[in-house]
Amino acid sequence: MPLSIYVHLPFCTQHCTYCPFAISTDLALQDEYIDALLREIDGVVRASGAPLGERRAGGAHHSIDSIYLGGGTPSRTSIANLSRLFARLRERFDVRDDAEISMEANPEDVDADALARWRALGVNRVSIGVQSFHDDELRAISRVHDRARAIAAVRAAVGSGMRTNLDLILGLPAQTPESFRETLDLAVSLGAGHLSLYMLDLEEKTPLQVQVERGRVALPEDESVAALYEEAIIRLDAAGLHQYEISNFARDGEVCRHNLRYWTRGEYHGFGLAAHSFIGDERFANTRDIRRYIAESPNARDFSETLGAGEARRETLFLRLRQTSGILYEDLVGLCGQEGIAWTERGIEDGWLRRVDGRVAFTPQGFLQSNDFISQLF
Amino acid sequence: MPEPRYIRNFSIIAHIDHGKTTLSDRLLQMTGAVEQRDMHEQMLDDMDLERERGITIKARAVTLQYKAKDGQEYTFNLIDTPGHVDFSYEVSRSLAACEGAILVVDATQGVEAQTLANSYLAINNDLAILPVINKVDLPSAEPERVREQIENVIGIDAHDAVLASAKAGIGVEEILEKIITHIPPPKGDAAGPLRAMLFDSWYDSYRGVVCFVRMIDGELHKGMKIKMMSTGREYEVAELGIFTPKPKTIESLGVGEVGFFFANIRDIVQAKIGDTITEAKANPVALPGFQEVKPMVFAGLFPIITEEYENLRDAVAKLKLNDASFSYEPENSTALGFGFRCGFLGLLHMEIIQERLEREFNLELLTTAPGVRYRVLKTDGEWIEIENPQKLPDPAYIAKIEEPFFEVTMLTTDEYVGPILALAIDRRGTQKKMEYVAANRVMIVYEMPLNEVILDFFDKLKSISRGYASLDYQFIGYRESDLVKMDILVNGEPLDALSLIVHKDKAFARGKMLVEKMKEFIPRQMFEVALQAAIGNRVVARETVKALRKNVLAKCYGGDISRKRKLLEKQKEGKKRMKRVGKVEIPQEAFLAVLKID
Numbered sequence: 012m013p014l015s016i017y018v019h020l021p022f023c024t025q026h027c028t029y030c031p032f033a034i035s036t037d038l039a040l041q042d043e044y045i046d047a048l049l050r051e052i053d054g055v056v057r058a059s060g061a062p063l064g065e066r067r068a069g070g071a072h073h074s075i076d077s078i079y080l081g082g083g084t085p086s087r088t089s090i091a092n093l094s095r096l097f098a099r100l101r102e103r104f105d106v107r108d109d110a111e112i113s114m115e116a117n118p119e120d121v122d123a124d125a126l127a128r129w130r131a132l133g134v135n136r137v138s139i140g141v142q143s144f145h146d147d148e149l150r151a152i153s154r155v156h157d158r159a160r161a162i163a164a165v166r167a168a169v170g171s172g173m174r175t176n177l178d179l180i181l182g183l184p185a186q187t188p189e190s191f192r193e194t195l196d197l198a199v200s201l202g203a204g205h206l207s208l209y210m211l212d213l214e215e216k217t218p219l220q221v222q223v224e225r226g227r228v229a230l231p232e233d234e235s236v237a238a239l240y241e242e243a244i245i246r247l248d249a250a251g252l253h254q255y256e257i258s259n260f261a262r263d264g265e266v267c268r269h270n271l272r273y274w275t276r277g278e279y280h281g282f283g284l285a286a287h288s289f290i291g292d293e294r295f296a297n298t299r300d301i302r303r304y305i306a307e308s309p310n311a312r313d314f315s316e317t318l319g320a321g322e323a324r325r326e327t328l329f330l331r332l333r334q335t336s337g338i339l340y341e342d343l344v345g346l347c348g349q350e351g352i353a354w355t356e357r358g359i360e361d362g363w364l365r366r367v368d369g370r371v372a373f374t375p376q377g378f379l380q381s382n383d384f385i386s387q388l389f
Numbered sequence: 390m391p392e393p394r395y396i397r398n399f400s401i402i403a404h405i406d407h408g409k410t411t412l413s414d415r416l417l418q419m420t421g422a423v424e425q426r427d428m429h430e431q432m433l434d435d436m437d438l439e440r441e442r443g444i445t446i447k448a449r450a451v452t453l454q455y456k457a458k459d460g461q462e463y464t465f466n467l468i469d470t471p472g473h474v475d476f477s478y479e480v481s482r483s484l485a486a487c488e489g490a491i492l493v494v495d496a497t498q499g500v501e502a503q504t505l506a507n508s509y510l511a512i513n514n515d516l517a518i519l520p521v522i523n524k525v526d527l528p529s530a531e532p533e534r535v536r537e538q539i540e541n542v543i544g545i546d547a548h549d550a551v552l553a554s555a556k557a558g559i560g561v562e563e564i565l566e567k568i569i570t571h572i573p574p575p576k577g578d579a580a581g582p583l584r585a586m587l588f589d590s591w592y593d594s595y596r597g598v599v600c601f602v603r604m605i606d607g608e609l610h611k612g613m614k615i616k617m618m619s620t621g622r623e624y625e626v627a628e629l630g631i632f633t634p635k636p637k638t639i640e641s642l643g644v645g646e647v648g649f650f651f652a653n654i655r656d657i658v659q660a661k662i663g664d665t666i667t668e669a670k671a672n673p674v675a676l677p678g679f680q681e682v683k684p685m686v687f688a689g690l691f692p693i694i695t696e697e698y699e700n701l702r703d704a705v706a707k708l709k710l711n712d713a714s715f716s717y718e719p720e721n722s723t724a725l726g727f728g729f730r731c732g733f734l735g736l737l738h739m740e741i742i743q744e745r746l747e748r749e750f751n752l753e754l755l756t757t758a759p760g761v762r763y764r765v766l767k768t769d770g771e772w773i774e775i776e777n778p779q780k781l782p783d784p785a786y787i788a789k790i791e792e793p794f795f796e797v798t799m800l801t802t803d804e805y806v807g808p809i810l811a812l813a814i815d816r817r818g819t820q821k822k823m824e825y826v827a828a829n830r831v832m833i834v835y836e837m838p839l840n841e842v843i844l845d846f847f848d849k850l851k852s853i854s855r856g857y858a859s860l861d862y863q864f865i866g867y868r869e870s871d872l873v874k875m876d877i878l879v880n881g882e883p884l885d886a887l888s889l890i891v892h893k894d895k896a897f898a899r900g901k902m903l904v905e906k907m908k909e910f911i912p913r914q915m916f917e918v919a920l921q922a923a924i925g926n927r928v929v930a931r932e933t934v935k936a937l938r939k940n941v942l943a944k945c946y947g948g949d950i951s952r953k954r955k956l957l958e959k960q961k962e963g964k965k966r967m968k969r970v971g972k973v974e975i976p977q978e979a980f981l982a983v984l985k986i987d
Contacts, residue, residue, distance in 0.1 A: 081947060212944055294950065326954055382942060383914065389958055
């Protein structure tokens with residue numbers, strides 16, 4: 012079975028107000044951090060009795076078919092450090108020639124030169140954190156770039172022939188239906204092959220959440236966000252970007268292999284700060300504390316759980332149902348019995364679910380209610 | 390067997406926190422019943438004693454030996470009384486087992502309504518009252534003012550009230566001596582046929598019912614054939630004992646004594662509180678004051694998970710073994726499925742039962758708003774009793790409806806009189822009495838329908854008086870009222886378990902407030918939820934819970950699947966306390982919204 016690798020590169024120039032991820036703006040820690048990352052890669056491979064993805068003759072077993080550099084802002088990492096990282100990964104793992112190697116980048120870091128250097132390291136897919144093409148919206152969430160910079164970055168990426176994803180956010184402060192539509196249309200016309208369109212989740216304790224709570228920042232109404240989400244699905248589909256997961260859209264052949272691994276409960280190993288792994292029936296993660304990570308790697312875990320049948324069942328349900336392909340009806344009945352049958356009938360009657368080719372999947376309206384509706388099966 | 394003249398039987402009457410428990414503990418300690426090293430907080434309240442055979446019994450009466458200053462050894466029986474108005478009949482029987490009562494009043498607080506009510510119960514039972522003004526060592530103590538209050542409010546002589554601090558041990562010896570001089574010894578006919586009053590009973594799953602008795606005439610001994618006079622049922626005494634406070638087996642009980650026995654009684658309904666126990670063959674005059682206890686407050690109990698009905702059925706049956714004042718009968722609600730309509734002595738009793746069912750039987754229950762028992766005269770001349778609003782006949786067949794009325798006594802400092810009167814009037818009260826019982830202390834007496842009292846009256850009273858007002862109430866009878874049934878509809882479907890009977894003049898306002906309150910408790914969900922209050926076909930109020938437009942985890946990447954799964958699991962968990970009615974999830978609070986109306 013192929014394995015995926017996630018590498019967390021936490022450094023950012025500044026903290027965007029909506030971001031709940033483990034990041035650091037202390038760029039001076041970068042070299043030490045990469046050292047720790049390399050120690051973790053070495054450590055994990057040495058510690059496991061049956062080495063994960065270790066290079067071996069024939070190399071079919073546990074070969075790596077996707078690598079994802081996420082952050083933080085991976086594009087802030089120096090080429091020297093990225094080189095060290097990729098060299099170590101290739102030394103320790105059997106990275107397949109056709110592996111999908113994605114890297115997140117912020118518009119201010121993306122130009123033809125940078126793209127060429129990343130490509131030389133093997134990167135073949137870039138995910139650009141555009142979020143919006145409107146300066147007032149970008150300022151409201153403390154992004155570094157502006158509209159012009161974002162357009163230039165996307166043009167460079169698409170022009171370089173590298174597979175390109177754009178991250179966009181629906182429901183930003185100051186966002187209007189018109190500005191959102193314009194962002195969406197621009198993303199399509201710039202030629203992106205993949206869009207991640209996230210409705211803003213106001214995460215606990217983020218600066219934005221505090222601002223909203225105190226009434227300093229207003230967000231668009233849920234009603235408007237929901238309507239725009241439904242509209243976006245139709246617009247993107249018409250433009251050839253087909254929805255394949257709640258928040259993800261791709262042209263034919265551009266579906267992100269790495270993300271599918273998460274949603275199909277495939278195995279992956281995460282390295283770095285707060286990185287999550289799923290191996291066998293165990294999920295585990297590293298600390299979110301960068302100093303602790305640097306000091307203690309490769310022994311910097313602070314979470315692990317072994318999944319029982321119940322957890323596995325619930326994961327299967329909610330992860331499959333996140334995808335537009337949904338779940339095979341017979342699998343659903345197998346997992347939920349009579350309750351699953353009643354649930355499906357209820358969902359179809361009320362328009363939350365649709366049945367296609369023996370599968371059960373959410374409609375766009377259903378996706379919007381999916382927490383409530385999926386948890387009914389839990 | 391002690392001679393009656395050396396026995397003293399008494400209770401302690403006190404408002405909550407006025408020091409009853411501390412004084413009880415102190416008496417136990419001073420009489421040597423409990424060694425200093427065994428003293429722990431709340432000896433009497435927390436007396437689930439493990440016996441050698443693993444039987445748990447609650448000590449409701451403790452026998453103490455006291456060597457008085459005159460050199461004579463006395464037997465004191467301290468009989469505990471339940472401390473809540475729901476159990477006033479039980480209190481009256483415990484008091485009837487005594488010749489005297491120690492009235493404990495907090496020197497910093499003064500007389501409260503509960504104390505007043507229990508004092509009257511004691512006076513009506515011809516008990517000698519020994520007033521004790523407690524906590525005199527506190528800086529804010531005003532013993533003279535409290536002494537005056539006792540005389541004015543309760544109407545007893547308090548000039549020689551003991552000034553005490555149970556906590557500091559002040560005055561306790563004086564209390565012990567005054568128990569002997571102030572409280573008369575029991576009287577009875579040692580030769581006569583057995584007469585003993587059952588003042589408490591308790592179900593033990595190993596030994597059957599434990600009966601606590603106060604001996605009046607004759608003798609009770611092991612192996613004796615006895616008879617319950619209210620039912621005529623006969624039993625054989627298997628074991629006899631007293632609490633010292635450790636349980637101690639004895640051979641017999643004589644005139645004036647207090648103790649417990651087992652007689653292989655399997656059903657607590659056979660051990661009725663207040664009943665007279667006599668010899669199997671004898672037929673003496675029964676002791677006065679016996680009543681069959683009747684539940685006054687009714688509510689539906691439904692399992693949240695429909696499949697748990699069988700477990701609930703077993704649980705209520707088991708609980709009934711333990712609590713004769715609790716009643717139940719099956720109820721079938723179209724909205725909530727199968728459950729039980731249960732009867733309770735009052736709201737506290739209802740809470741106790743619900744908590745026991747949930748804790749001891751591991752059930753998750755939904756309780757509907759409490760109601761009362763109505764008497765309905767039908768147009769065909771038949772009287773029926775209704776405990777469930779759904780069973781109210783069509784108005785066309787009703788000649789009149791009567792509802793239970795209570796006399797409600799409230800004691801308050803005078804600054805809260807205005808709001809209290811407003812509350813009482815709002816609750817359809819009729820003023821019977823209002824008078825100053827001390828410089829700034831007012832006693833207010835209203836007659837009020839019980840239905841209004843159980844709808845959160847006590848909490849409201851406490852909140853408008855900042856906790857200063859106290860309350861007591863007693864049943865005075867049934868009276869005719871202009872009542873109608875109000876239905877609550879959820880998305881157009883009547884939610885039968887939420888139907889209630891309300892006064893016609895208040896129906897509109899209450900319906901409006903009820904649906905407004907329910908709206909607060911029902912979370913937004915996938916659909917719009919319409920809430921309506923209707924009388925017959927006429928909708929009197931409507932509220933809408935708007936649909937939740939989006940509830941979705943947009944971002945699920947980066948591999949942290951556990952957190953997302955837990956979020957959804959939590960969402961599911963949050964719904965466990967909700968009942969699904971059609972497509973609508975309704976939390977328990979919404980079913981009790983009628984209690985939360987301002």
